[in-house]
Amino acid sequence: MKIVLAPDSFKGSLTAKEVCDAMEEGIRRVIPAADIVKIPMADGGEGTVQSLVDTTGGQILTEVVTGPIGQKVTAKYGILGDGQTAVIEMAEASGLYLVPADKRNPLLTSTYGTGELIRAALDRGCRKFILGIGGSATNDGGAGMAQALGVRFIDSNNQELPFGGGSLDKLERLDLSAVDSRLAECSFTVACDVDNPLTGPQGASHIFGPQKGATPEMIRLLDANLSHYAAVVEKQLNRSIQNLPGAGAAGGLGFAMVAFLNAVLKRGIDIVIEATDLPRQVMGADLVLSGEGQCDGQTVRGKTPFGVAKTAQTAGVPVILIAGSIGQGVEELYSHGVCSVFSIVDRPMSLQEAMERAVELIANTVERVMRTRFLA
Numbered sequence: 001m002k003i004v005l006a007p008d009s010f011k012g013s014l015t016a017k018e019v020c021d022a023m024e025e026g027i028r029r030v031i032p033a034a035d036i037v038k039i040p041m042a043d044g045g046e047g048t049v050q051s052l053v054d055t056t057g058g059q060i061l062t063e064v065v066t067g068p069i070g071q072k073v074t075a076k077y078g079i080l081g082d083g084q085t086a087v088i089e090m091a092e093a094s095g096l097y098l099v100p101a102d103k104r105n106p107l108l109t110s111t112y113g114t115g116e117l118i119r120a121a122l123d124r125g126c127r128k129f130i131l132g133i134g135g136s137a138t139n140d141g142g143a144g145m146a147q148a149l150g151v152r153f154i155d156s157n158n159q160e161l162p163f164g165g166g167s168l169d170k171l172e173r174l175d176l177s178a179v180d181s182r183l184a185e186c187s188f189t190v191a192c193d194v195d196n197p198l199t200g201p202q203g204a205s206h207i208f209g210p211q212k213g214a215t216p217e218m219i220r221l222l223d224a225n226l227s228h229y230a231a232v233v234e235k236q237l238n239r240s241i242q243n244l245p246g247a248g249a250a251g252g253l254g255f256a257m258v259a260f261l262n263a264v265l266k267r268g269i270d271i272v273i274e275a276t277d278l279p280r281q282v283m284g285a286d287l288v289l290s291g292e293g294q295c296d297g298q299t300v301r302g303k304t305p306f307g308v309a310k311t312a313q314t315a316g317v318p319v320i321l322i323a324g325s326i327g328q329g330v331e332e333l334y335s336h337g338v339c340s341v342f343s344i345v346d347r348p349m350s351l352q353e354a355m356e357r358a359v360e361l362i363a364n365t366v367e368r369v370m371r372t373r374f375l376a
C-alpha cells in the first residue's frame with residue numbers, strides 16, 4: 001500500500017517533517033511494510049523554507065541582516081537540494097514579530113533586510129528564487145528590498161530617500177545604474193499570503209497598516225505615498241502594476257518584486273505543490289494524509305490541506321486530514337477531495353497539552369484511521 005504524507009506544520013508545535021514522522025509511526029503500527037512517501041508541505045507562509053529544504057534535501061543558512069527598524073537580526077533562508085534555488089520568507093528579515101508593539105511605525109520600517117537575504121543567496125550562486133511574502137512589519141512598497149539590490153530612490157535634491165513608506169512622497173526618480181547585474185540571470189516566484197492590490201481601500205495600507213501600528217492619519221499618508229511611488233514606477237519603467245492581485249502583499253513588497261525583479265506572483269500553496277512535485281508523487285497512491293493545526297472553513301481559502309486535496313482529487317486518490325482541532329465550516333472540504341477530518345484530541349485537554357503531546361496524539365490518531373474498515 002502506497003501512502004503519501006503531505007501535512008503542513010502544526011504551528012507552534014511541530015514542523016511539517018515532524019508531523020510526517022508522527023504519521024508514519026501511526027501507519028507502521030498497523031501496516032509495517034507500507035510504502036510511505038513523506039512530503040512536508042507549507043502554503044508559502046511560515047514554515048515554507050523548512051518544508052522545501054526538508055523535501056528536497058537542501059540546507060538552511062543564516063545571515064545577519066537589517067531588521068525592519070534598523071536593528072541587526074539573524075535571518076534564516078534555505079537553498080534547495082538542486083543547489084541553485086533559494087527559498088526565503090520575508091518575515092525572517094522584515095517580519096512584524098521582530099518589532100515590539102510600542103516600536104511599530106510603518107512610516108519608518110523597511111524591507112532592506114529582505115533584499116540583503118536575496119543578495120546573500122546570490123553570493124552563494126543561487127539564480128532561482130522562491131519568496132514567501134506576508135507577516136511583514138513594513139509598508140514601504142518593497143523599496144528597502146530594491147535599495148539593498150542597488151536601486152536608488154532619488155528626491156528632488158538628488159539625495160537618496162531614507163527608509164520607510166513615510167518618505168516615498170519625496171521620490172522624484174529611480175536610478176537603476178547600480179542595480180546588481182546578477183539579477184538579470186535570475187527568476188523570482190513569489191508566494192503571496194493575500195491578493196490585495198497595492199493601493200486604495202483594499203490596498204496594503206488600509207487593510208494591513210493598522211496591525212503594523214498605523215493610525216488613520218498614517219494610513220492616508222502611506223496610501224498616497226504608495227500611489228505616488230507607483231506613478232513614478234509606471235512613468236519610468238513603463239509598468240502599471242499597482243492593481244495586480246498580490247501587489248499589496250507584505251506592505252507592497254509584491255509590487256516591488258514585479259516592478260524590479262520581474263517576479264511572478266502566485267498562491268503560496270501552488271508554488272509549494274510545484275516545488276515538491278506533489279502531482280507526480282500522489283500518482284498511484286492508495287491514500288494521502290494531510291493536515292494542519294486547525295482545519296476549518298478557512299482551509300478552503302488556499303491553505304495547505306486544500307491544495308493537497310485538490311491535487312490528490314485530480315489523481316483520484318482519497319485524502320484524510322489530521323487536525324489539531326476542527327473548526328466551523330470544515331464540511332466545505334468534503335466537496336474538494338477530502339473524505340474525512342480527524343482531530344488528534346482524544347479527551348478534554350488544554351491547547352498546551354495538545355501541543356506538547358502532538359507527536360503521540362498524531363500517531364495514535366493515524367493508527368485509528370488505519371484500523372478502519374475503509375482501508376481493510
Ligand SMILES: O=C(O)[C@H](O)CO
Pocket residue numbers: 133134135136137193194208248249250251
Ligand atoms: O505583511 C502583510 O502586510 C500581510 O501579511 C499581508 O501580506
